[in-house]
Amino acid sequence: ELKVEQNPLFLSMQEGKNYTIYCNYSTTSDRLYWYRQDPGKSLESLFVLLSNGAVKQEGRLMASLDTKARLSTLHITAAVHDLSATYFCAVDRGPGRRALTFGSGTRLQVQP
Amino acid sequence: DSGVTQTPKHLITATGQRVTLRCSPRSGDLSVYWYQQSLDQGLQFLIQYYNGEERAKGNILERFSAQQFPDLHSELNLSSLELGDSALYFCASSPERGTDTQYFGPGTRLTVL
Numbered sequence: 001e002l003k004v005e006q007n008p009l010f011l012s013m014q015e016g017k018n019y020t021i022y023c024n025y026s027t028t029s030d031r032l033y034w035y036r037q038d039p040g041k042s043l044e045s046l047f048v049l050l051s052n053g054a055v056k057q058e059g060r061l062m063a064s065l066d067t068k069a070r071l072s073t074l075h076i077t078a079a080v081h082d083l084s085a086t087y088f089c090a091v092d093r094g095p096g097r098r099a100l101t102f103g104s105g106t107r108l109q110v111q112p
Numbered sequence: 113d114s115g116v117t118q119t120p121k122h123l124i125t126a127t128g129q130r131v132t133l134r135c136s137p138r139s140g141d142l143s144v145y146w147y148q149q150s151l152d153q154g155l156q157f158l159i160q161y162y163n164g165e166e167r168a169k170g171n172i173l174e175r176f177s178a179q180q181f182p183d184l185h186s187e188l189n190l191s192s193l194e195l196g197d198s199a200l201y202f203c204a205s206s207p208e209r210g211t212d213t214q215y216f217g218p219g220t221r222l223t224v225l
Contacts, residue, residue, distance in 0.1 A: 035216075042216045090155075102156075
């Protein structure tokens with residue numbers, strides 16, 4: 001059974017600080033997804049990581065993938081209040097089996 | 113706006129009742145996925161359809177069923193509703209090609225009283 005674990009589950013940080021969210025998964029997967037969810041809202045796609053060593057950046061967020069370690073990280077640089085949200089990582093099992101298994105989510109709170 | 117639409121936005125009903133949730137995927141997307149989000153279970157995959165055919169099943173209860181129609185819209189039917197079925201139900205779509213992600217709709221919030 002594919003399991004996806006995120007940590008931390010809750011993160012309170014000050015504006016301007018850096019931090020990293022970790023996502024571990026239990027079986028081989030060829031795609032790793034990061035999503036953002038604001039309270040009561042839908043999921044917004046942030047990144048799709050497709051290969052070992054993949055790195056993608058958008059603004060203050062940078063995601064990376066290490067398929068050998070089955071680990072992805074989402075790094076936040078110089079956090080701002082607008083980044084406050086819940087961040088989910090998810091994996092699928094490959095072509096024809098793209099149903100996503102999600103982690104529990106990391107609730108990020110950026111304090112002014 | 114992801115391009116995926118879901119109706120209704122909110123649904124309040126009683127235990128034992130049956131409801132239907134509707135989803136229209138992004139133009140051109142052949143795959144539709146249904147997910148349930150609840151406080152105790154998190155985000156869970158329910159079922160996937162691809163071009164009208166069921167492709168994958170997840171943690172979907174026997175009381176729940178779905179289908180995808182020739183115009184590619186999908187419906188999720190929930191019957192004999194229980195209090196524990198109260199949740200946010202998301203539909204997502206993808207073209208199943210290349211580097212594309214799954215695009216999520218706004219969700220239907222179901223409250224069972």
